[in-house]
Amino acid sequence: HGPPGVGKTLTAEAIAELLRRPLYVVSMGELGASADALERALNEVFALCAPWGALVLIDEAEMLLERRSKDALVRNAMVCVMLRLIEYYPAVLFLTSNRARSIDPAFQSRVQCALQYEPLGADARAQVWANLLNAAGADEDELRVDQLAQHALNGRQIKNAVQLALALSRRDGAPLSRAHLEQTVAITLDFVAHAGG
Numbered sequence: 001h002g003p004p005g006v007g008k009t010l011t012a013e014a015i016a017e018l019l020r021r022p023l024y025v026v027s028m029g030e031l032g033a034s035a036d037a038l039e040r041a042l043n044e045v046f047a048l049c050a051p052w053g054a055l056v057l058i059d060e061a062e063m064l065l066e067r068r069s070k071d072a073l074v075r076n077a078m079v080c081v082m083l084r085l086i087e088y089y090p091a092v093l094f095l096t097s098n099r100a101r102s103i104d105p106a107f108q109s110r111v112q113c114a115l116q117y118e119p120l121g122a123d124a125r126a127q128v129w130a131n132l133l134n135a136a137g138a139d140e141d142e143l144r145v146d147q148l149a150q151h152a153l154n155g156r157q158i159k160n161a162v163q164l165a166l167a168l169s170r171r172d173g174a175p176l177s178r179a180h181l182e183q184t185v186a187i188t189l190d191f192v193a194h195a196g197g
Contacts, residue, residue, distance in 0.1 A: 001100035002117025005154025011115065012057045012094040021092075022054040028063060035077035038064070042085050049091065057094040065097055067104045079104055086110055125149040125158065132162040138176045151185055153192075161188050 002008060009025075016023035024045060031041045049056055058064065063075060064082040083106055086093060097103065100116070108114075120128065126149035130140045153161065164187070165180040172180075 001097045001103075001114065003119055003154065004098055005156035005158075006117040006120055007155060008096040008115075008117055009057065009059060010155070012055065012096075015092075015094075016055045019055070022049075022052050023057055024049050024054045025057045025059060027059055028061065031058075031064075034074060035081045038078050039081045039085070042081075046085075046089065046091075053091070055092040055094065057096070059096050060098065061095040062097050062099050062102065065095060065103045065107055067102055079106075083107065083110065119152070120154060122149045125151075125153065125155075128155050128158045129162075132159060133176075136162065136166055136176065143176070143178050143181060148181060148185065151189060153185070153188060157188050157192075161185050 012025075013023055026041075026045055031038050045056060048054075064078060066075060066079065068076040068079050083104075087110055095111075126145050129145040129148050133140045133143060133145065148158075161181065161184040164184040165176055168180045168183065169176040
């Protein structure tokens with residue numbers, strides 16, 4: 001659990017790669033909006049993954065993990081289904097959440113390993129910038145990764161900024177430059193400021 005863009009999904013991908021197993025990623029939209037639909041969908045996912053020994057990741061699973069309340073009968077039923085299904089699921093199941101404080105206490109005894117992710121610090125952001133720029137064939141030193149890392153962006157925002165900067169460089173018919181990166185960082189920071197977070 002932790003804020004967006006800090007490596008929760010990447011952790012599941014890395015573990016699947018380390019174990020040399022496929023990773024089946026499920027979004028909440030695929031699981032339906034009722035307890036019956038959820039149960040059918042999860043049983044299908046689990047049955048599909050079993051022969052392959054696949055790991056399952058339910059991304060942004062807040063709705064399925066949320067503390068039950070008397071005013072949310074449908075969600076309560078979905079939480080109960082989820083509790084029952086994961087109780088006996090024999091394989092590796094990852095559940096990511098941005099809101100750990102809202103998780104129903106009944107999940108605590110069913111989770112074998114809970115990892116907390118903090119917002120990325122400057123050193124971690126510098127490493128993300130360096131990895132992405134190196135993968136793109138760019139010179140991280142020339143592009144001043146240390147300065148880019150001073151902007152409080154998460155990993156996903158950095159990835160998007162690099163991808164947009166690469167698109168701008170292709171449009172310009174020029175190598176990726178510091179100006180391309182500064183432009184995309186400014187766009188990202190402007191959006192964050194206007195979106196309130």
